[in-house]
Amino acid sequence: MNPHQYAASHRDRFLDELKTFLRLPSISTLSEHAADVARAAQWLAEHLRSIGLDRVEIVPTPGHPIVYAEWMGAGADAPTLLFYGHYDVQPVDPLDQWQSPPFEPTVRDGKIFARGATDDKGQVFLVVKAIESWLASSGRLPCNVRLVIEGEEEIGSTHLSGFLQQRRQQLACDAVLVCDTAMFAPGVPSLVYGLRGLAYLEVHVRGPRRDLHSGSFGGAVVNPANALARIIAALHDERGAVAVPGFYDDVRPLDEQERRLLASLPFDEEAFRRELELDALGGEEGYTVLERLSARPTLDVNGIWGGFIGEGAKTVLPAEAHAKISMRLVPDQRPDRIAQLVARHIERIAPAGVRVRVETLHGADPILVERDSKPMRAAARALAQTFGREPVYQREGGSIPVVAEFQRLFGVPVVLMGFGLNTDGAHSPNEHFHLDNFYRGIEAVVRFFEELAGAH
Amino acid sequence: MNPHQYAASHRDRFLDELKTFLRLPSISTLSEHAADVARAAQWLAEHLRSIGLDRVEIVPTPGHPIVYAEWMGAGADAPTLLFYGHYDVQPVDPLDQWQSPPFEPTVRDGKIFARGATDDKGQVFLVVKAIESWLASSGRLPCNVRLVIEGEEEIGSTHLSGFLQQRRQQLACDAVLVCDTAMFAPGVPSLVYGLRGLAYLEVHVRGPRRDLHSGSFGGAVVNPANALARIIAALHDERGAVAVPGFYDDVRPLDEQERRLLASLPFDEEAFRRELELDALGGEEGYTVLERLSARPTLDVNGIWGGFIGEGAKTVLPAEAHAKISMRLVPDQRPDRIAQLVARHIERIAPAGVRVRVETLHGADPILVERDSKPMRAAARALAQTFGREPVYQREGGSIPVVAEFQRLFGVPVVLMGFGLNTDGAHSPNEHFHLDNFYRGIEAVVRFFEELAGAH
Numbered sequence: 088m089n090p091h092q093y094a095a096s097h098r099d100r101f102l103d104e105l106k107t108f109l110r111l112p113s114i115s116t117l118s119e120h121a122a123d124v125a126r127a128a129q130w131l132a133e134h135l136r137s138i139g140l141d142r143v144e145i146v147p148t149p150g151h152p153i154v155y156a157e158w159m160g161a162g163a164d165a166p167t168l169l170f171y172g173h174y175d176v177q178p179v180d181p182l183d184q185w186q187s188p189p190f191e192p193t194v195r196d197g198k199i200f201a202r203g204a205t206d207d208k209g210q211v212f213l214v215v216k217a218i219e220s221w222l223a224s225s226g227r228l229p230c231n232v233r234l235v236i237e238g239e240e241e242i243g244s245t246h247l248s249g250f251l252q253q254r255r256q257q258l259a260c261d262a263v264l265v266c267d268t269a270m271f272a273p274g275v276p277s278l279v280y281g282l283r284g285l286a287y288l289e290v291h292v293r294g295p296r297r298d299l300h301s302g303s304f305g306g307a308v309v310n311p312a313n314a315l316a317r318i319i320a321a322l323h324d325e326r327g328a329v330a331v332p333g334f335y336d337d338v339r340p341l342d343e344q345e346r347r348l349l350a351s352l353p354f355d356e357e358a359f360r361r362e363l364e365l366d367a368l369g370g371e372e373g374y375t376v377l378e379r380l381s382a383r384p385t386l387d388v389n390g391i392w393g394g395f396i397g398e399g400a401k402t403v404l405p406a407e408a409h410a411k412i413s414m415r416l417v418p419d420q421r422p423d424r425i426a427q428l429v430a431r432h433i434e435r436i437a438p439a440g441v442r443v444r445v446e447t448l449h450g451a452d453p454i455l456v457e458r459d460s461k462p463m464r465a466a467a468r469a470l471a472q473t474f475g476r477e478p479v480y481q482r483e484g485g486s487i488p489v490v491a492e493f494q495r496l497f498g499v500p501v502v503l504m505g506f507g508l509n510t511d512g513a514h515s516p517n518e519h520f521h522l523d524n525f526y527r528g529i530e531a532v533v534r535f536f537e538e539l540a541g542a543h
Numbered sequence: 544m545n546p547h548q549y550a551a552s553h554r555d556r557f558l559d560e561l562k563t564f565l566r567l568p569s570i571s572t573l574s575e576h577a578a579d580v581a582r583a584a585q586w587l588a589e590h591l592r593s594i595g596l597d598r599v600e601i602v603p604t605p606g607h608p609i610v611y612a613e614w615m616g617a618g619a620d621a622p623t624l625l626f627y628g629h630y631d632v633q634p635v636d637p638l639d640q641w642q643s644p645p646f647e648p649t650v651r652d653g654k655i656f657a658r659g660a661t662d663d664k665g666q667v668f669l670v671v672k673a674i675e676s677w678l679a680s681s682g683r684l685p686c687n688v689r690l691v692i693e694g695e696e697e698i699g700s701t702h703l704s705g706f707l708q709q710r711r712q713q714l715a716c717d718a719v720l721v722c723d724t725a726m727f728a729p730g731v732p733s734l735v736y737g738l739r740g741l742a743y744l745e746v747h748v749r750g751p752r753r754d755l756h757s758g759s760f761g762g763a764v765v766n767p768a769n770a771l772a773r774i775i776a777a778l779h780d781e782r783g784a785v786a787v788p789g790f791y792d793d794v795r796p797l798d799e800q801e802r803r804l805l806a807s808l809p810f811d812e813e814a815f816r817r818e819l820e821l822d823a824l825g826g827e828e829g830y831t832v833l834e835r836l837s838a839r840p841t842l843d844v845n846g847i848w849g850g851f852i853g854e855g856a857k858t859v860l861p862a863e864a865h866a867k868i869s870m871r872l873v874p875d876q877r878p879d880r881i882a883q884l885v886a887r888h889i890e891r892i893a894p895a896g897v898r899v900r901v902e903t904l905h906g907a908d909p910i911l912v913e914r915d916s917k918p919m920r921a922a923a924r925a926l927a928q929t930f931g932r933e934p935v936y937q938r939e940g941g942s943i944p945v946v947a948e949f950q951r952l953f954g955v956p957v958v959l960m961g962f963g964l965n966t967d968g969a970h971s972p973n974e975h976f977h978l979d980n981f982y983r984g985i986e987a988v989v990r991f992f993e994e995l996a997g998a999h
Contacts, residue, residue: 116853117853117854299819303969307825313776317776317779320769320773367896369764369896389768391768391771393848400697401697403970410768439825442822484760485758509756
């Protein structure tokens with residue numbers, strides 16, 4: 088039996104195991120779920136041990152643990168691949184919009200619905216199952232592998248960087264594989280060569296020392312919620328660009344070649360708009376939708392709250408109002424510089440009569456990787472064989488904080504080969520993963536190990 | 544024993560009874576408190592019966608009940624005073640900012656802390672105790688009284704108007720008394736001759752059909768929270784005026800005489816600012832703080848919410864965002880017209896890419912009453928005797944929806960004689976009522992009954 092046959096004949100068990108993984112509510116940002124995150128690390132480590140990986144370790148950090156494992160039996164001449172993924176997930180609210188509970192994985196229409204299905208448990212698990220398929224069918228892998236699977240990706244990978252630096256020697260590798268991106272479209276395999284970075288802020292606007300009666304005080308007291316709205320409105324100009332001085336200083340302009348490449352992708356703006364049930368798209372003037380989504384920086388409110396938000400009418404002039412605001416960044420913007428620029432600007436434009444405090448929550452560096460490294464070509468061949476068509480090369484709008492760190496620390500090519508779809512609802516209610524892509528992902532990774540070894 | 548002596552010798556019991564009244568969490572806007580509102584009506588009705596009032600009735604409505612009582616023993620030649628108040632209260636959030644629980648009345652530093660202490664249970668109760676002081680000490684009142692105490696003031700007095708219209712004949716009266724306003728300052732008794740009106744809206748901004756990943760979609764999708772901020776920001780101009788076309792069309796300009804009257808009031812802008820712990824006040828250019836607070840219309844956000852508002856960072860592009868927005872109105876603005884103007888304007892300025900729906904929650908007419916009617920002069924004498932100084936005449940920034948209705952239906956003078964203070968925290972955490980003002984209020988109302996009868 089070869090690894091492909093093995094994978095094909097164990098699909099049902101693979102799915103059952105994935106469901107078990109998805110049942111663990113490993114929400115890293117909510118402290119009440121810390122024990123669940125730990126349980127997910129435990130389960131994953133035991134699973135990696137059970138399929139034959141060596142040196143399986145749960146590495147504690149001041150936050151959530153990192154799971155490490157390796158199989159180095161391919162020998163010193165074979166290349167070593169470091170796989171990175173994460174087992175933590177996003178919060179689930181608004182909970183009432185889920186059709187089935189987020190931590191009760193449910194298969195409907197060939198998709199598995201659960202928080203983490205596509206981001207990133209499902210994609211971590213397909214790599215694990217590709218490894219198992221080799222080890223169980225052939226007793227070996229064509230290349231050496233190291234797995235680093237963290238529990239803090241959704242909260243900025245706070246402690247991963249320290250771990251990587253500390254173990255830099257031990258983690259030596261020839262390529263890095265990340266399966267946490269999306270395919271360009273159903274049936275269109277993709278290699279991602281760019282990721283946006285992130286700078287995440289929380290803005291606190293405080294006015295009078297207590298909530299006030301809007302009748303007795305309205306008209307003479309600056310309302311923190313109105314002030315917050317004015318601040319947020321002032322962060323974009325009329326052309327849809329971010330109106331913070333210096334924001335675009337470090338943005339690498341798109342060259343004509345890349346604009347042509349992006350324009351050649353099979354992207355249908357109309358279908359994109361329709362799928363979201365929007366009457367119009369928006370964004371920065373002078374750029375295509377794809378460019379806006381991946382190659383241009385953004386500024387979005389992720390959450391806003393203040394005053395009375397219950398049922399009915401309360402005539403209160405709130406003492407404070409708050410917003411979570413994040414910027415997606417592109418090379419060569421730096422998250423700390425952008426966070427500081429935006430924070431200072433917000434403090435500068437805040438009206439007298441309120442106090443504004445801006446807190447930086449976390450950041451991620453934007454990256455671009457070489458499009459024709461050896462590992463990228465190996466991945467392209469594996470994808471072409473699996474999907475029956477050449478992959479497209481694309482930038483992705485999301486961030487994977489640690490990818491820049493891998494580039495910096497190991498100086499090796501990074502392959503971003505994901506099997507999700509942008510419509511999978513990552514970070515949204517009803518997150519799901521197409522089972523078809525789960526199984527094809529296993530197949531593609533099985534092939535990638537071989538192609539990588541062959542190319543070495 | 545005269546009524547003053549009676550009141551003075553029963554202070555402790557009066558306070559105990561007030562506490563019992565305040566313990567009932569009669570929050571009219573929250574449906575889960577409907578039974579508590581009913582219980583408060585029941586308790587109040589029983590109490591009115593126990594002090595000797597006649598025809599005590601709990602009048603059901605499709606919402607919360609109205610409590611009615613009367614004492615008509617002064618005879619056809621004596622004037623009839625209709626007292627209006629409300630036994631419902633505002634919600635209590637943010638609960639964690641209360642120093643003692645809102646429905647466990649607690650006396651500290653000569654003040655009683657509880658939701659409803661000043662607005663309006665404490666002020667209703669001082670009238671009830673003034674009536675009791677007459678009936679218990681003298682077996683009679685100098686004038687006839689009717690009491691209409693409703694349970695929906697905080698939610699727009701939805702069903703009071705129907706009740707008043709239906710009973711218009713039966714409720715015939717010579718003057719209306721309302722004790723639901725504030726004194727100008729500690730020790731400075733006040734007669735309020737103007738109240739602002741209200742138009743309360745809820746704005747719903749909807750974008751994509753689900754919450755989106757801000758990385759995968761940010762930059763090309765109009766963010767409903769950013770859009771809401773832009774809409775709110777556009778509702779004021781740079782001079783602090785409301786930027787909705789037509790908004791000021793019906794505003795009666797302040798004449799020089801009234802500006803002088805307001806300017807003569809003992810108001811200290813600096814002390815006002817300091818008490819709120821603000822570094823600056825705000826508002827409409829060209830008007831004094833007092834004018835902004837009482838004689839000019841406003842627009843305030845009362846609540847705003849959307850996206851992820853939990854702990855930490857979630858990189859979501861929210862599908863929707865919402866705000867509660869209300870306008871305080873002055874004569875001759877009409878709430879329905881203003882609600883429509885603002886709603887239309889919001890819909891007009893909403894950017895493409897989001898859908899905006901504006902819902903009208905409730906409204907109240909602004910009013911001005913005659914400053915030297917006979918009942919006003921009777922009230923002025925009662926206040927002067929009680930406080931040892933002449934009352935000031937002022938406008939108040941808040942709204943009492945039903946006052947305009949009383950003017951329209953009965954065509955009699957309305958006296959707005961309140962004993963609260965603007966610093967009492969109505970609608971805020973730690974709402975309280977100075978016991979001193981509670982007891983002086985009883986005294987003043989005891990005298991008012993007599994002065995009103997004498998002036999007739």
